[in-house]
Amino acid sequence: MEPSELLSSFDQYDPAHVQVMHEVLAHARRECPVFHTTAEPGYWVVSRYADAKRILFDTAAFSNRNGVTVHGVGEPRPLPAAADPPLHKQYRDILRPYFTQQAIRAHEPELRKLAQQLMEPWLSTGEVEFVKDYAAKLAYAALFAVFLRSSGAEDIDLFVAGADRIVQESTQDAYAQLMGLVRQLLARRRSSGVEINDMIGAVELGSVDGRPLTEDEKVGMIFSAVAAGFETNYATMALIMHQVVRHPELETRIQGPDWASGHLAEFLRFVSPVTGLIRTVTRDTEIGGVALRAGDTVLVHYASVDRDEAQFPQADTLDFARPNSGQHMAFSFGVHRCLGAPFAEFLIGIGLEELTRRATGFRLRDPELDVPYTTGVVCRPEALPLTFELR
Ligand code: HEM
Known part of the structure; x- marks a missing residue:
């Protein structure tokens, strides 16, 4: 056709x-x-x-009142994504301190360690399914470590499945499922009685228009960080790596501590994951x-x-x-420009830098393989089975 x-x-x-x-x-x-x-x-x-x-x-x-995906969002609404000015700014301001460059960079040692640990099981084998066994695990573990500290790693698999449905189907049922997980996470945090000065703590104490946030608003705000921050991040790493295996001369572009400040913007323009x-x-x-x-x-x-x-x-x-x-415009423009952009750029930078410090010569395990892509809001390689050499 x-x-x-x-x-x-x-x-x-x-x-x-x-x-x-x-x-x-x-x-x-x-x-x-x-x-x-x-x-x-x-x-x-x-x-x-x-x-x-x-x-x-x-x-x-x-x-943005009907949300940002074509099938609508239902209640609770993802926030600040599904709010308009002037209320939008009040929601966003509650989250903002946790998303600044400075706040993100404070997690650098922890994030590097995570990347190194995730490589251990497969590094010496010279093979990896890059999407599932590195990019996705790193994106999820980092998001939990930085923003959802109190919630426990046992949730990760459930959240992965829930967040994948949001970007691949965007149905109201998919929204409801992930909102339910966020509700459980909040309930568990409350019952633990632990007070932590983090993003969830700020949402718990947050107010707009001079009144405390409702329960639905709290759920919608934590949901946004989770739904917007999982798949986008690992999809971007996967999309960049797919370019690298197709054009091996690009590997030098993702090496060294400064690769992201020099080259990530052009990669983001080209692959524009959302x-x-x-x-x-x-x-x-x-x-x-x-x-x-x-x-x-x-x-x-x-x-x-x-x-x-x-x-x-x-x-x-x-x-x-x-x-x-x-x-x-991979992060959009205007008041809704991605709140997680500094985190995304930092994590993608570290993730590929750590990998290329230890490994080189990335190729598809089967060079004839036609790499299928997911559909929906985020399109990315479903899987990238790679081979490589140790440095
Ligand atoms: C490379 C990775 C990422 C890409 C390409 C991306 C892309 C986007 C885009 C296009 C929007 C704009 C939505 C609109 O036009 O209405 C957005 C908003 C948003 N993103 Fe990201 N994102 C990424 C990573 C993240 C991460 C890691 C987080 C959180 C940890 C995050 C949190 C958010 C939030 C909360 C919003 C809503 C902002 C608002 O409506 O004011 N994003 N993102």
């Missing part, structure tokens, strides 16, 4: 569409930059950088020459806007000398 024929039914959750996503969206950017799809529940897709930027900075006309998130139109308006009505849904397609030639010439090429890689 030609890319143009897929537009009218283009579906973030359909594996056949995801496989040709970049061709379809390149066609859209050229011919019909804002297009309508009949994929459930019916929405507009915004493919160009300039249009996306306008939407993300206009929170009055483009609201494919697209929605906004709800609050009043009749126009974008890219298309009339939108109050109540319409628009999907801002980050993976598309990060390949927009008008913003990034030769956008389909990884170019580490590109002067504006840092303007990528």
Whole structure:
């Protein structure tokens, strides 16, 4: 099927569409930059950088009130993701102190140790399934260590399964399942009677509009950190590693203590792991020459806007000398720009630096293997069985 024929039914959750996503969206950017799809529940897709930027900075006309994934969120609502200004800032300010560069860097020794420990079981074998046995374990263990300290490692498998469903299905049932786990985590923390000065503690004591947070608001805020911070992080490591095994000369780009400050922005632009998130139109308006009505849904397609030639010439090429890689939208823009970005950049930096300090020459175990990708909000290699040599 030609890319143009897929537009009218283009579906973030359909594996056949995801496989040709970049061709379809390149066609859209050229011919019909804002297009309508009949994929459930019916929405507009915004493919160009300039249009996306306008939407993300206009929170009055483009609201987060219905959440950021196409099937809606139900109650409790993920916060601050599903809130609009001015309340949005009050929620975000409660979490913010735990997400600063300084707060994150204080965990460096612990995070490096985690990475080193996770490598021990397989390092000497020269083989690893990189996604499951390194990237995912590191992302989960780090998130629990930094933000959910009191909750206990026994939860990790349950949380992994719950968070995977959010990004791969985004159904209300998936939201309800993970919200339930967060409720249990809070209950256990309370019954332990331990007072810890961490993100959960801040949420417990938090207030907005001069009143304490409700139980649903607390659950929604902890949920956001969990749901937004698991798969995004390990998907990014997996997407970068997939580029490295396809183009071995890229390995030097993920080596050494400074690799992330030099090269991660361009990798993020190129792989843009969160494919697209929605906004709800609050009043009749126009974008890219298309009339939108109050109540319409628009999907801002980050993976598309990060390949927009008008913003990034030769956008389909990884170019580490590109002067504006840092303007990528992998973390979105505006008031909802990813709160976890400093943590993500730090962990991905450490994770690949520690690995490439001990190992080199990464290849797919079966060079003929066609690597399947997941679908949904985050598209990543399902698995990467690799071989490598010890340094
Ligand atoms: C490379 C990894 C990551 C990527 C690509 C990513 C991407 C994004 C994007 C695109 C948004 C914007 C949502 C919107 O447009 O409405 C976002 C928001 C958010 N992210 Fe991340 N994220 C990553 C890692 C993390 C991590 C590790 C955490 C937490 C530990 C996190 C927590 C959040 C939160 C709480 C929000 C909501 C912010 C708000 O609405 O004000 N993210 N992220």
